[in-house]
Amino acid sequence: MAMRLHRLICVLLTALGVAPVLADSSRNNPTMDWLPPAVDWQDAQTLILTLDDYWYQPNDIELTGDQPYRVVLNNVSDVSTHDLVDLAFFHAVVLYKVNVDGIELVTPHIHNISLRPNSKATLYLVPKVAGEYEVFCSVPGHREEGMDGLVTIIEPGSPR
Ligand SMILES: [Cu+2]
Numbered sequence: 001m002a003m004r005l006h007r008l009i010c011v012l013l014t015a016l017g018v019a020p021v022l023a024d025s026s027r028n029n030p031t032m033d034w035l036p037p038a039v040d041w042q043d044a045q046t047l048i049l050t051l052d053d054y055w056y057q058p059n060d061i062e063l064t065g066d067q068p069y070r071v072v073l074n075n076v077s078d079v080s081t082h083d084l085v086d087l088a089f090f091h092a093v094v095l096y097k098v099n100v101d102g103i104e105l106v107t108p109h110i111h112n113i114s115l116r117p118n119s120k121a122t123l124y125l126v127p128k129v130a131g132e133y134e135v136f137c138s139v140p141g142h143r144e145e146g147m148d149g150l151v152t153i154i155e156p157g158s159p160r
Pocket of ligand 1: 054080081082137138139142
């Protein structure tokens with residue numbers, strides 16, 4: 001149902017001439033086969049994303065396709081749970097694993113990661129599908145307060 005709604009919204013936005021800015025990769029299905037052979041996670045670039053009331057810092061991120069990243073999500077709010085959501089974005093990357101408070105979850109794919117106040121999670125991921133993806137916090141009211149950001153995935157070897 002949510003998927004159909006998402007498509008309907010995409011169709012409506014396309015009709016309005018708005019959607020082409022953002023990539024829709026929500027039909028992709030990331031699997032471990034997407035990982036480049038012999039990824040060296042020691043060499044992964046670390047990106048620290050701070051979450052607070054009500055923003056991400058940085059909120060405009062560029063990732064290069066096929067490069068391994070260690071994305072540390074750090075919710076520094078003392079009071080609020082925050083998350084990071086976007087169907088199209090999470091279908092455009094492949095996860096190797098997720099580490100939450102020392103517990104590792106091995107999965108190629110999630111839709112949403114939620115962090116309690118003063119908690120951290122690390123996503124080990126490889127971006128795969130070039131495009132621009134708007135990510136946001138789905139806790140009611142937070143996106144309206146401005147808690148969103150743009151992640152751009154560029155093709156490997158593209159000029160910056
Ligand atoms: Cu939030």
